[in-house]
Amino acid sequence: MRLADAEVLPFDFVNLADTVGMYTKNLEKLLADKQEEIRERNQELDEGLFKATFDPRRPTVAPLREEVPPHLNFAPMQNAVDSLTRSAKHYQQALAKTQASSGDDAMAAKLAALNRELIESERRLTNADGLPRRPWYKHLLYAPGVYSGYGVKTVPGVREGIELKRYTEAEQEIVRVAKALEDESALVESAAKQLEQVGK
Numbered sequence: 001m002r003l004a005d006a007e008v009l010p011f012d013f014v015n016l017a018d019t020v021g022m023y024t025k026n027l028e029k030l031l032a033d034k035q036e037e038i039r040e041r042n043q044e045l046d047e048g049l050f051k052a053t054f055d056p057r058r059p060t061v062a063p064l065r066e067e068v069p070p071h072l073n074f075a076p077m078q079n080a081v082d083s084l085t086r087s088a089k090h091y092q093q094a095l096a097k098t099q100a101s102s103g104d105d106a107m108a109a110k111l112a113a114l115n116r117e118l119i120e121s122e123r124r125l126t127n128a129d130g131l132p133r134r135p136w137y138k139h140l141l142y143a144p145g146v147y148s149g150y151g152v153k154t155v156p157g158v159r160e161g162i163e164l165k166r167y168t169e170a171e172q173e174i175v176r177v178a179k180a181l182e183d184e185s186a187l188v189e190s191a192a193k194q195l196e197q198v199g200k
Helices: 013-046 075-100 105-118 156-163 167-198
Strands: 142-144 152-154
Touching (some): 013 075, 013 167, 152 156
């Protein structure tokens, strides 16, 4: 109802930028936790912890030694989030000024053109190639997880790359997500400039 009756589509891009920034930090933490977990397990193997705690009445197999996950370059996503944050704040300021001015028919026509651009904002977060191993899911920020049924995964290409130890894939997905965020930022910046012209 709010979308149907709004003069300007009520999208909160500042909230989007904050949320994607949080997702980026969560992904960095996920990788760091996985690195620490594997380092600790490898150290336990080196120190013979599993041999020392072996109970012949309940035989178990010690885990295999694993390579510590490599560092991933999150800079493209971080830069894209910073760009989106700047554009979102610019848009928010322009929207506040526009809402304070009076409306007329010419303004309504300009706002209709703005709304046509804003409706594209969610589409900018998709990719025609889809997600790895699931090309039918096009959204790069949200999708059901491969092994979580319908449970949502945020930034699924990167997250599942880390979880499934496909680190090269995760690095490639970081770049794709960053590109989608840059495209979103460009759209939001363009919308902000349109809003600044509405009252003139």
